[in-house]
Amino acid sequence: MVAFATRLPATLAAAGRAALDLLLPPQCLTCDRPVETPGQFCASCFARAAFITEPCCMQCGVPFSHALQGGVERLCPGCRLHPPPWEQARAALRYDDHARRILLPFKHADRPDLAAALAPMMARAGAALLRRADLIVPVPLHRKRLFARRYNQAALLARALSRLSGVVAVPDLLRRAKATPSLGDLGAEARMAAVAGAFAVRPDRAARLLGRRMLLVDDVMTSGATAAACVAALLAGGAAAVDVLVAARVPDPRLR
């Protein structure tokens, strides 16, 4: 009953928004301008969106700020110093002020509908990774946080990517074995320590990943510590290899 009472206003808000959507032309993802179909940027916001394209680091997908001399540099300094455990990671957008206008409401303001807008951008950035993936698996939320937030934004992205690509998503393959503190204020080393051992493969799902190539999905990659801990759990569980696809990538904080 408590859960029903706390969920009701959000449900009504979503219903109200759906009703308004029928009356009003759809709005741009990041401003008030009308657009033709929901989940689009208007022309000026599209021009401002920092889509990550080549050249970017082959392994973590961090954008290179300039075309590198000779084009032979394929790894960023962070990946050369501390190689991550995944094969390749890609991100659709740089996590800048503009991207935050989509990603913060998606995570914290009851806007699960934004998954449908973000997934096509991710599918473009990660087309090669989706083509070779056997299964899509989202970074899990701890159940306490899932209860408070009502949905796991990474699982919504995983399902939307599955619909776009035809690759099967298994939203409950991983679980959070321990609640982790917010990583926001921690440095790279502390983040690694905070999430070490935080994730595990669900025993009743263990047979599904044996020898398979996994695509781990999340909304934002910051230091990569959370993704690395998930990848370690998948590899320990018998996955053949893991790639990572996120909506937005913070410029590599390992170098700060």
Ligand SMILES: [Zn+2]
């Ligand atoms: Zn706009």
Ligand SMILES: [Zn+2]
């Ligand atoms: Zn890199």
